[in-house]
Amino acid sequence: MSSSQPELYIGLMSGTSMDGIDAALVDFSSTTPKLLSTHSHRWPDAIQRTLIAARDVPDDELDTLSALDMQTAELFAEACFILLEKAGHQPKNITAIGNHGQTIRHRPDIEKPFSLQIGNAQKLTKLTGVDVVSDFRTADIEAGGQGAPLAPAFHKAVFQHNDINRVIVNIGGISNITILPKDSNQPVTGFDCGPGNTLMDAWISQHQQQNYDADGALASSGKTDASLLARLLMDDYFQLAPPKSTGFEYFNLEWLDGSIDGEISVADIQSTLCDLTATSIIRAINQYAPDTEEIYICGGGVHNKELMHRLQALTKNPVATTERLGVHPDWVEAMAFAWLAYQYNHQQTGNLPSVTGASKKVILGNKTTA
Ligand SMILES: Nc1ncnc2c1ncn2[C@@H]1O[C@H](COP(=O)(O)OP(=O)(O)O)[C@@H](O)[C@H]1O
Numbered sequence: 001m002s003s004s005q006p007e008l009y010i011g012l013m014s015g016t017s018m019d020g021i022d023a024a025l026v027d028f029s030s031t032t033p034k035l036l037s038t039h040s041h042r043w044p045d046a047i048q049r050t051l052i053a054a055r056d057v058p059d060d061e062l063d064t065l066s067a068l069d070m071q072t073a074e075l076f077a078e079a080c081f082i083l084l085e086k087a088g089h090q091p092k093n094i095t096a097i098g099n100h101g102q103t104i105r106h107r108p109d110i111e112k113p114f115s116l117q118i119g120n121a122q123k124l125t126k127l128t129g130v131d132v133v134s135d136f137r138t139a140d141i142e143a144g145g146q147g148a149p150l151a152p153a154f155h156k157a158v159f160q161h162n163d164i165n166r167v168i169v170n171i172g173g174i175s176n177i178t179i180l181p182k183d184s185n186q187p188v189t190g191f192d193c194g195p196g197n198t199l200m201d202a203w204i205s206q207h208q209q210q211n212y213d214a215d216g217a218l219a220s221s222g223k224t225d226a227s228l229l230a231r232l233l234m235d236d237y238f239q240l241a242p243p244k245s246t247g248f249e250y251f252n253l254e255w256l257d258g259s260i261d262g263e264i265s266v267a268d269i270q271s272t273l274c275d276l277t278a279t280s281i282i283r284a285i286n287q288y289a290p291d292t293e294e295i296y297i298c299g300g301g302v303h304n305k306e307l308m309h310r311l312q313a314l315t316k317n318p319v320a321t322t323e324r325l326g327v328h329p330d331w332v333e334a335m336a337f338a339w340l341a342y343q344y345n346h347q348q349t350g351n352l353p354s355v356t357g358a359s360k361k362v363i364l365g366n367k368t369t370a
């Protein structure tokens with residue numbers, strides 16, 4: 001990553017939490033990627049509701065999806081324009097947009113595996129006048145991988161240290177870890193550990209009509225039900241050896257309902273779910289990265305203070321956010337997709353087979369040229 005000209009990329013990431021469209025403007029012209037500007041774009045309520053419903057659309061109902069594909073692209077373009085305005089840049093200064101897209105289906109484990117993200121690339125290119133690199137997951141799936149997680153290669157590029165064994169944990173809707181050994185001859189590994197915020201969000205929104213448990217206040221007012229926690233942790237996904245990836249299709253309220261019996265208060269369940277996220281993450285680290293020395297968290301979960309306390313309480317390793325490494329925890333994922341577009345443009349590979357299970361390293365994405 002070094003050249004004299006500025007190399008400006010936009011990364012667009014809208015995760016499974018559907019809390020908004022994250023847009024990050026990144027300069028890759030020096031050895032360390034520089035985050036120049038950020039913008040978090042709200043989904044209009046009606047579209048957010050339709051998107052959530054679209055995840056349950058039967059496979060043959062394509063009209064809704066096609067319309068959403070276009071509407072989503074319009075909102076992505078809007079996010080880019082506001083981002084550029086904040087940064088004082090013009091679209092013509094931008095080399096490419098790395099657009100993750102909004103995931104509607106992620107099915108890496110069926111006979112004909114695929115991962116579907118919407119946010120039409122042709123439309124986004126047309127509206128912004130900027131090249132768009134998108135569809136990052138397909139090439140990895142075609143190479144026999146899970147198509148996820150994809151951020152670990154970026155974590156490796158920016159966070160690996162040659163004297164310290166580090167683990168990066170992204171707590172979005174789902175949580176995923178990247179294990180960065182200090183010995184760079186060792187492979188970087190990583191996988192989805194299980195639920196991040198998704199169950200906590202779903203539970204509080206069902207019972208208190210809030211999108212999330214702000215600061216973990218409800219969880220901290222409750223008491224974890226040890227037997228419920230133990231039952232939840234017995235789920236097969238947690239025992240499955242990596243590579244593995246998961247989503248809201250699996251970890252949702254129906255999944256939870258199957259384990260709740262008897263009277264447990266709303267706050268106690270919130271607390272139990274907070275512990276489920278914390279425990280599944282720390283167990284994954286203890287099992288697959290026992291030599292870890294430092295743990296860094298990114299993603300929306302860093303704002304859940306209770307969750308951060310519980311993570312720290314479960315491990316002797318210091319737990320901090322990626323802020324300590326100079327990268328704001330809210331923007332790591334969007335930066336990763338800017339970086340993946342950069343990788344595509346330089347015809348460099350973007351997946352880590354040791355993470356996704358693919359048979360080889362491949363160049364990820366497709367480019368739609370303006
Ligand atoms: N102040 C807060 N307190 C607790 N949780 C928060 C707070 N702010 C954000 N979050 C959590 O972060 C989530 C969004 O995280 P994010 O990394 O954007 O996930 P995704 O990648 O799935 O979009 C929200 O759904 C919420 O659960």
Ligand SMILES: [Mg+2]
Nearest residue numbers: 015017019020
């Ligand atoms: Mg988000």
